[in-house]
Amino acid sequence: MSDWKSPWVDPHWCLAVDLYEISMLAGYWEAQMFFPATFEMSFRYMPPHRGFLVACGIETALHYITNLRFDDAAIAYLRSVPNLARLPQGFWDYLRHFQFTGRVRAVPEGTLVFPHEPVLVVTAPLPEAQVLESFVLAVINFQTMVATKAARVVQAARGRGVVEFGLRRAHSPEAGFWAARAAYVGGCVGTSNLQAGFAFGIPVSGTMAHSWVLAHASEEEAFRHFQRLFPEHTVLLIDTFDTLEGARKAARLGVPFRAVRVDSGDLAVLTQEVRRILDAAGLQDVRIVLSGDLNEYIIDELLTAGVPADLFGVGTDLVTSRDAPAMTGNYKLVEWQSGQTRHPRMKTSPGKQTLPGRKQVYRFAGPDGRWTHDTIALEDESIEGGMPLLRTYIEKGAWVAEMPSLTDTQRYVRDQLERLPEPYRRLRDPAVYPVHLSPGLTELVERLRGGNP
Amino acid sequence: MSDWKSPWVDPHWCLAVDLYEISMLAGYWEAQMFFPATFEMSFRYMPPHRGFLVACGIETALHYITNLRFDDAAIAYLRSVPNLARLPQGFWDYLRHFQFTGRVRAVPEGTLVFPHEPVLVVTAPLPEAQVLESFVLAVINFQTMVATKAARVVQAARGRGVVEFGLRRAHSPEAGFWAARAAYVGGCVGTSNLQAGFAFGIPVSGTMAHSWVLAHASEEEAFRHFQRLFPEHTVLLIDTFDTLEGARKAARLGVPFRAVRVDSGDLAVLTQEVRRILDAAGLQDVRIVLSGDLNEYIIDELLTAGVPADLFGVGTDLVTSRDAPAMTGNYKLVEWQSGQTRHPRMKTSPGKQTLPGRKQVYRFAGPDGRWTHDTIALEDESIEGGMPLLRTYIEKGAWVAEMPSLTDTQRYVRDQLERLPEPYRRLRDPAVYPVHLSPGLTELVERLRGGNP
Numbered sequence: 001m002s003d004w005k006s007p008w009v010d011p012h013w014c015l016a017v018d019l020y021e022i023s024m025l026a027g028y029w030e031a032q033m034f035f036p037a038t039f040e041m042s043f044r045y046m047p048p049h050r051g052f053l054v055a056c057g058i059e060t061a062l063h064y065i066t067n068l069r070f071d072d073a074a075i076a077y078l079r080s081v082p083n084l085a086r087l088p089q090g091f092w093d094y095l096r097h098f099q100f101t102g103r104v105r106a107v108p109e110g111t112l113v114f115p116h117e118p119v120l121v122v123t124a125p126l127p128e129a130q131v132l133e134s135f136v137l138a139v140i141n142f143q144t145m146v147a148t149k150a151a152r153v154v155q156a157a158r159g160r161g162v163v164e165f166g167l168r169r170a171h172s173p174e175a176g177f178w179a180a181r182a183a184y185v186g187g188c189v190g191t192s193n194l195q196a197g198f199a200f201g202i203p204v205s206g207t208m209a210h211s212w213v214l215a216h217a218s219e220e221e222a223f224r225h226f227q228r229l230f231p232e233h234t235v236l237l238i239d240t241f242d243t244l245e246g247a248r249k250a251a252r253l254g255v256p257f258r259a260v261r262v263d264s265g266d267l268a269v270l271t272q273e274v275r276r277i278l279d280a281a282g283l284q285d286v287r288i289v290l291s292g293d294l295n296e297y298i299i300d301e302l303l304t305a306g307v308p309a310d311l312f313g314v315g316t317d318l319v320t321s322r323d324a325p326a327m328t329g330n331y332k333l334v335e336w337q338s339g340q341t342r343h344p345r346m347k348t349s350p351g352k353q354t355l356p357g358r359k360q361v362y363r364f365a366g367p368d369g370r371w372t373h374d375t376i377a378l379e380d381e382s383i384e385g386g387m388p389l390l391r392t393y394i395e396k397g398a399w400v401a402e403m404p405s406l407t408d409t410q411r412y413v414r415d416q417l418e419r420l421p422e423p424y425r426r427l428r429d430p431a432v433y434p435v436h437l438s439p440g441l442t443e444l445v446e447r448l449r450g451g452n453p
Numbered sequence: 454m455s456d457w458k459s460p461w462v463d464p465h466w467c468l469a470v471d472l473y474e475i476s477m478l479a480g481y482w483e484a485q486m487f488f489p490a491t492f493e494m495s496f497r498y499m500p501p502h503r504g505f506l507v508a509c510g511i512e513t514a515l516h517y518i519t520n521l522r523f524d525d526a527a528i529a530y531l532r533s534v535p536n537l538a539r540l541p542q543g544f545w546d547y548l549r550h551f552q553f554t555g556r557v558r559a560v561p562e563g564t565l566v567f568p569h570e571p572v573l574v575v576t577a578p579l580p581e582a583q584v585l586e587s588f589v590l591a592v593i594n595f596q597t598m599v600a601t602k603a604a605r606v607v608q609a610a611r612g613r614g615v616v617e618f619g620l621r622r623a624h625s626p627e628a629g630f631w632a633a634r635a636a637y638v639g640g641c642v643g644t645s646n647l648q649a650g651f652a653f654g655i656p657v658s659g660t661m662a663h664s665w666v667l668a669h670a671s672e673e674e675a676f677r678h679f680q681r682l683f684p685e686h687t688v689l690l691i692d693t694f695d696t697l698e699g700a701r702k703a704a705r706l707g708v709p710f711r712a713v714r715v716d717s718g719d720l721a722v723l724t725q726e727v728r729r730i731l732d733a734a735g736l737q738d739v740r741i742v743l744s745g746d747l748n749e750y751i752i753d754e755l756l757t758a759g760v761p762a763d764l765f766g767v768g769t770d771l772v773t774s775r776d777a778p779a780m781t782g783n784y785k786l787v788e789w790q791s792g793q794t795r796h797p798r799m800k801t802s803p804g805k806q807t808l809p810g811r812k813q814v815y816r817f818a819g820p821d822g823r824w825t826h827d828t829i830a831l832e833d834e835s836i837e838g839g840m841p842l843l844r845t846y847i848e849k850g851a852w853v854a855e856m857p858s859l860t861d862t863q864r865y866v867r868d869q870l871e872r873l874p875e876p877y878r879r880l881r882d883p884a885v886y887p888v889h890l891s892p893g894l895t896e897l898v899e900r901l902r903g904g905n906p
Contacts, residue, residue: 013626013648015648015650016620016629016630016646016648017620018618018659019645019647019658019659020659020661021659023679027665027682028668033668037668074651077647081647081657083658083686130664130668133662134626135626137620137621138621138623138625138626138629139625139626141621141622142625142628145624167469167471168587168594169594169779170591170595171625171628171631171773171778172591172596172624172627172628172631173587173588173591174631175591176469176587176591178624178627179624192471192473193471194530194531195470197468197472198527204472204536205472205536206471206472206476208477211586212480212583214785214786214789214799214800215486215490215786215789225484226476226480229476229479233535240800240801240802241800243802263802263805264802264804265802265803265804316779317779320778322778325624325773325775327622331621332663332664332667333663333668336668347663347694349694349696349716349718352717
């Protein structure tokens with residue numbers, strides 16, 4: 001893994017920003033607006049049927065922030081953009097030496113969060129904090145969406161393994177890569193994606209394609225060939241022509257093979273029949289893998305109906321979060337400072353209000369350890385009895401905290417879900433987890449609602 | 454652009470495959486199954502409300518295919534994967550020298566296509582054709598989805614410009630990059646994404662963020678500061694606090710500024726009011742840009758209601774294709790050859806049947822030049838009067854045809870849409886474009902339906 005060239009340190013990723021971020025950077029530079037500003041990323045509202053979100057992509061975003069530089073090729077391009085062409089040389093010199101020098105606080109990777117709670121908070125000279133917006137949002141919006149979906153699918157699978165199979169339907173191969181990371185954080189046992197296995201050490205698994213079967217003279221021959229090559233890892237795909245016929249061929253083949261996979265048809269009926277065929281042949285240890293447009297709703301129905309599935313391969317719906325394919329994360333200025341004076345700021349656009357000021361989130365639990373509610377408070381307010389969620393990861397542009405391994409993060413997600421009461425974990429129409437505003441924050445909102453300049 | 458390091462030639466992208474592809478590669482190698490095989494990518498069915506698809510990502514996929522190599526780091530990783538650990542040295546030597554030596558036919562980038570029609574067809578030694586599956590699908594599924602969505606949004610905008618604004622809500626920053634490319638192919642006039650501007654020469658545009666306004670002592674000062682810096686490019690975001698108040702401030706400011714942007718609230722009402730305020734101040738030439746969770750349906754309603762919008766910034770819904778966020782593209786073995794004998798193959802899984810054999814698609818037009826129907830035929834069948842869609846781009850692993858510029862591709866899409874009759878272009882419940890199977894193909898399907906081995 002040492003020579004894995006992270007996409008996020010490729011200097012060309014400095015251009016993965018919106019034009020207006022560079023325009024504003026130039027404006028702040030020109031007016032010497034280098035005062036400290038605080039921007040917060042939070043989610044505006046819950047996507048449909050979500051009762052919780054698994055914050056994910058924090059580490060990816062932090063790598064980007066600490067590695068962001070503008071190289072000559074990027075600057076040459078920027079100078080060719082009509083809007084920017086007249087900016088003075090001084091700005092380009094500034095950009096060439098740009099690096100992030102501020103502080104980043106964030107919830108730990110994998111933390112369960114709710115709307116309006118700050119997930120990542122940047123305090124830095126105004127231009128440095130501003131320019132991060134689009135990239136950080138794209139990273140955390142997407143990985144949070146997939147980690148959340150994965151946690152739902154894993155919950156529906158009731159202890160059976162879920163493998164992420166979605167590369168081919170992801171929004172680009174790169175999205176497939178990041179989706180595999182997020183799906184693992186959300187609780188998947190593995191991925192079919194080798195790049196994610198390589199970069200992140202996620203366990204990889206895979207079976208065979210229909211084309212493998214079709215490329216042989218017969219289904220039997222295809223099965224035998226695979227079994228000879230990968231005896232202890234063989235998963236036979238039995239639905240290329242007729243699933244039950246495929247199961248009988250697999251049964252006649254005998255062990256060693258680990259599992260059969262069914263990818264089409266009426267899975268509820270077929271799985272029962274396939275189980276019977278395997279059992280009748282003495283193959284009680286052979287597992288049944290289901291795949292084919294699965295999601296948390298279908299898996300829940302299958303298992304409620306007692307279908308004897310052992311493992312689920314979930315692709316499209318997982319990596320696109322098909323029923324809720326966009327997140328509402330935004331990144332907003334909440335405060336700036338001139339000299340010793342702090343200016344909390346708040347947007348009041350209808351339906352898009354923001355919460356002003358530098359904040360902390362506290363999570364409260366009852367005597368049984370289960371969570372009862374959260375409180376969003378101002379950073380310097382004293383709130384007792386709750387656990388603060390935001391930690392400092394970057395200080396003066398440098399890492400000051402370690403990130404846990406991805407496996408530890410996965411465990412952290414699982415542990416939190418056990419402490420989240422069931423009504424908030426329901427797959428459909430979950431209860432709304434209570435998030436309160438502290439007295440200090442409430443007062444500040446009231447004050448700015450009238451008096452924003 | 455010369456030093457733009459395309460993501461698709463990064464050697465680590467060789468691992469952006471599913472484990473089963475490497476397993477099958479090993480199996481084909483072990484059994485010396487190097488005979489020519491043909492795989493076809495096509496779409497299984499139309500996503501909801503789509504009457505046509507804009508095939509996109511063909512060029513990206515072709516770059517990947519011709520550049521795919523497995524480097525030492527990738528092979529070292531693959532050898533550590535438990536399923537693959539026992540494969541002999543000969544296989545790893547084969548992989549180290551792997552390169553694509555076959556033929557690729559495809560429809561030209563931007564071609565309008567319909568379900569079941571081959572979009573990209575690979576004929577190559579079996580392992581070479583097989584291993585491309587996941588990456589090629591991820592590329593073409595996603596770019597086709599976004600180009601299609603863009604064509605719909607552009608159509609709804611009735612000649613007004615649509616700019617792609619979606620980076621922050623794309624499924625990863627990389628997805629945002631590819632989305633910008635596809636959106637331009639589909640007809641957008643530009644993007645806010647600088648990386649896409651840099652890599653593809655797409656015109657970039659941008660305004661200011663709410664944080665720009667909030668970072669200044671007052672809205673007026675924020676407006677004046679931006680105007681001073683970018684006089685001829687200034688687009689003022691007027692909805693940070695109160696849109697009509699913002700419009701009045703902009704109007705008092707006077708020219709030069711190009712436009713105002715409204716990003717929230719009741720756009721139908723606000724746009725009318727803002728237009729009145731600007732006109733009353735003699736600012737008839739100042740344009741109004743609308744943004745904020747727009748899509749083809751909303752834009753169509755706004756314009757039907759006579760809202761005087763001049764330009765639309767469309768983000769989330771465009772880059773995620775929110776109402777239909779996954780495509781059904783698949784990549785299936787349709788034929789293999791042993792000696793002089795061709796073996797057409799067909800999968801008969803319920804709901805997932807494929808069309809066997811090597812094929813060509815013919816498009817037929819009436820006397821007015823408008824399209825009437827398509828016919829999918831076997832490659833060696835003689836079909837008269839239709840225009841064949843598939844061309845050869847790669848022969849013996851090398852490019853044999855030039856790709857047009859992205860701007861030419863955009864024009865090609867527009868020209869085709871003019872030839873597609875209106876019922877197939879409707880935004881909701883479009884008519885189903887007729888796609889026929891030729892007599893030869895029909896006969897082959899009938900034969901294999903009974904007799905697949």
